[in-house]
Amino acid sequence: MERNVVYSAVQPSGIPTIGNYIGSVRNWLALQEEYACYFAMANMHAITVRHDPALLRRRTLELCALYIACGIDPEKCTLYVQSQVPQHAELCWTLNSVAYVGEMERMTQFKDKSRKHEDNINMGLMDYPVLMAADILLYQTDLVPVGQDQTQHVEIARDIAIRFNNRYGETFRVPKTLVYKQGAKICSLQDPTKKMSKSDENPNACVFMTDDRDTIIRKFKRAVTDSGSEINFSEDKPGISNLLSIYCAFKNRTAEEAEREFEGMGYGDFKLCVGETVADALAPVQAEQTRILADKEYLSGVLARGAEQAFRAARKTLDKVYRKIGFYRGE
Ligand code: TRP
Numbered sequence: 001m002e003r004n005v006v007y008s009a010v011q012p013s014g015i016p017t018i019g020n021y022i023g024s025v026r027n028w029l030a031l032q033e034e035y036a037c038y039f040a041m042a043n044m045h046a047i048t049v050r051h052d053p054a055l056l057r058r059r060t061l062e063l064c065a066l067y068i069a070c071g072i073d074p075e076k077c078t079l080y081v082q083s084q085v086p087q088h089a090e091l092c093w094t095l096n097s098v099a100y101v102g103e104m105e106r107m108t109q110f111k112d113k114s115r116k117h118e119d120n121i122n123m124g125l126m127d128y129p130v131l132m133a134a135d136i137l138l139y140q141t142d143l144v145p146v147g148q149d150q151t152q153h154v155e156i157a158r159d160i161a162i163r164f165n166n167r168y169g170e171t172f173r174v175p176k177t178l179v180y181k182q183g184a185k186i187c188s189l190q191d192p193t194k195k196m197s198k199s200d201e202n203p204n205a206c207v208f209m210t211d212d213r214d215t216i217i218r219k220f221k222r223a224v225t226d227s228g229s230e231i232n233f234s235e236d237k238p239g240i241s242n243l244l245s246i247y248c249a250f251k252n253r254t255a256e257e258a259e260r261e262f263e264g265m266g267y268g269d270f271k272l273c274v275g276e277t278v279a280d281a282l283a284p285v286q287a288e289q290t291r292i293l294a295d296k297e298y299l300s301g302v303l304a305r306g307a308e309q310a311f312r313a314a315r316k317t318l319d320k321v322y323r324k325i326g327f328y329r330g331e
Pocket residue numbers: 007008009010011042045131132135136144145146150
């Protein structure tokens with residue numbers, strides 16, 4: 001029987017944080033055992049805000065090496081760079097005629113980014129969700145694992161698929177969102193009511209996957225906590241709850257187990273303990289990422305194979321789309 005298809009991607013902009021790791025990549029590990037997985041470096045999405053070309057190229061490889069270091073196995077899934085598969089842009093263009101301007105203008109992320117980049121509200125920024133729909137629909141995807149902030153985009157991809165199917169006949173499988181349970185949202189260490197973001201202006205707000213041990217521990221020591229002295233999950237303790245979530249994710253503990261472990265401990269020692277836990281967990285991943293990055297031949301081989309596999313699957317869907325929509329394809 002054909003395996004169900006899982007699709008997800010991360011933009012190679014900035015350095016991934018432990019929030020990205022827990023929130024996405026780590027959840028992919030179990031999925032690759034069971035599904036036909038496509039994981040992409042979404043570099044075409046990354047140019048919708050101002051960027052440095054040399055840095056984008058470097059970050060793309062770093063992200064790929066990080067995926068592999070985290071345990072994503074290129075033998076089990078298709079790991080590729082989005083721009084190497086031209087069907088993404090081609091399907092995006094086709095879907096542009098099915099997506100409405102009004103629905104794009106209403107997207108939360110578009111509104112946020114428009115506010116943040118007032119001087120650069122480009123067409124690509126608005127079209128971002130359509131390109132994402134193209135990513136997903138090209139592979140006849142069943143499941144899209146994403147963090148909470150991307151669920152609206154998957155909804156739009158579903159709407160676009162349904163609309164296209166209704167208009168032109170059954171073409172796309174309609175994907176479902178898979179929102180992770182544990183650690184779906186890791187928050188800023190400086191403002192635990194906000195999601196941890198790699199583009200945060202305050203460098204103490206997030207822990208990058210490449211931070212060294214001292215930096216990690218320093219950031220945790222500076223993490224904001226709440227009033228009171230008890231270490232437990234609680235609505236009115238966003239800071240402590242966030243630190244506990246991070247601890248649970250890295251140590252594979254349940255909430256109750258973690259609360260019991262820290263019973264009677266002061267906030268200072270607790271923060272140090274979480275910092276050390278994260279530093280210990282990241283050390284082997286970082287060493288492996290460095291090793292892989294140095295092996296240029298291996299890395300380019302992985303990406304060439306990934307692009308080829310993705311290309312084959314994407315071409316099949318795009319052929320169908322072009323047939324349905326009435327594009328001349330030679331006789
Ligand atoms: N927009 C996603 C993010 O910023 C990345 C992404 C691009 C993606 N294409 C995708 C995620 C397709 C899931 C499916 O996190």
